[in-house]
Amino acid sequence: MVMRLLFAGTPDVALPSLRLLAGDPEHFQVMAALTRPDAPKGRGRRLEPSPVKAAALELGIPVIESDPGEADFIDTIQRTGAEYAAVVAYGKILKRPVLDAMPGGWYNLHFSLLPQWRGAAPVQRAIWSGETITGATVFRLTPGMDEGPILAQSTVEIGAHETSGQLLERLAEDGSHLLGASLEALAEGRALPIEQPQGAYEVARKVTSQDAHIRFDRPVFAPDRQIRACTPNPGAWCRIHEDGENGDRITQVQVIEAAPAQPDQPGLPEDLKPGRLAMSKKHIWVGTASMPLELLQVKAAGKKAMKAIDWARGARLEKDAFCD
Incomplete structure (x- = not known):
């Protein structure tokens, strides 16, 4: 049996699934791709298609950009002839009438081990919380x-x-x-869906730009996790303060890569207060509530990403410079 699918997704992370399903005509026929409308991007604010739309057009798959809240949305998806829907990072809430409109149901690929980290940012929150294991879950969408x-x-x-x-x-x-594999098992009657256990679980709320403002007044593991969780989006950042001739000079910097300092690093300062910067010939560190954090790659506002030490030399940081 060939499963007739509607594929719903938007960003780059949905592309491996779209391409795998579209490339397996023995088991799947992708009838249409549902995604968000073109959105303005870049300095020119030119309208650009979502990654899923661009890939679908390349694969010869019809594209639907209707919003689930539109009056004719259900008619639009039913006209595709799809019986099941595969969802990967679509980004829209689907209410009961829409879910019921697909005879075989909607099946979502979520990037956590449900029921832990339900919500918009499961990967970021798993890293931020210090977890060492995560995973992916395929489940049937419900309200x-x-x-x-x-x-x-x-x-x-x-x-x-x-x-x-x-x-x-x-x-x-x-x-x-x-x-x-899950959809194939479903089509062949081999899938055995299991209800999620009840209980209180962490919710993976969206990470905002303000969330990404780095806190250096905590033990080094905390800003390290924060930076990794916020890279590349929304981008971990801090402000660099210096006392200049015209008062306090402030530069905003995005930290792209950092790591806890190694105790045997040459020139590593012994007592660096939280937020204070220190440099050697090859390293730049910032103090935390425990040991220093080494900055490896940064991006100053309006500049390209570069090695942190190269940026620091070019910026000619004062000795009393600090981050907050």
Whole structure:
């Protein structure tokens, strides 16, 4: 049996699943791709298609950009002839009438081990909380947020220095195979959905730009996790303060890569107060509530990303410069 699918997704992380399903005509026929409308991007604010729309057009798949809240939305998706829907980072809430409009149901690939980390930013929150293991879950969508019965799960280890972008890229690739296998089992009657256990679980709320403002007044593991969780989006940042001739000079910097300092590093300061900066010939550190954090790669406002030590030399930081 060939499963007729509607694919719903928007960003790059949905592409491995779209391409896997579209590339398996023995088991799947992707009838249409549902995604958000073109959005303004860049300095020119030119309208650009979502990654899923661009990939779908490349694959010859019809694209639907209607909003689920529109009056004719249900008619639009039903006219595709799809019986099931596969969802990966679509970004829209689907209410009961829409869920009921797909005869076989809507099946979502979520990047956590549900029921833990339901919500918008499961990968970022898992890293930020210091977890060492996470994974992907395929489940049937219900009106409750990420609460539907589970078809399958897979686990991965979180690397000690892995960012949310790197981890999400791995999960998107691994999860695409999990989604394909789950849908295939569903079509063949082999899937056994299991209801999620009841209880209080952490919710993965969206990470805002203000959340990404780095706190250096905590032990070094905390800003390290925060920076990795917020890279690349929304981007961990701090302000650099210096006393200049014209008063306090402030520069905003995005920290792209950092790591707890190694105790045997040459020139490592013994007592660096939280937020204070210190440099050697090859390193730049910032103090935390425990040991220093080494800045490895930064991006100053309006500049390209570069090695932190190169940026610091070019910025000619004062000796009393500090971050907050």
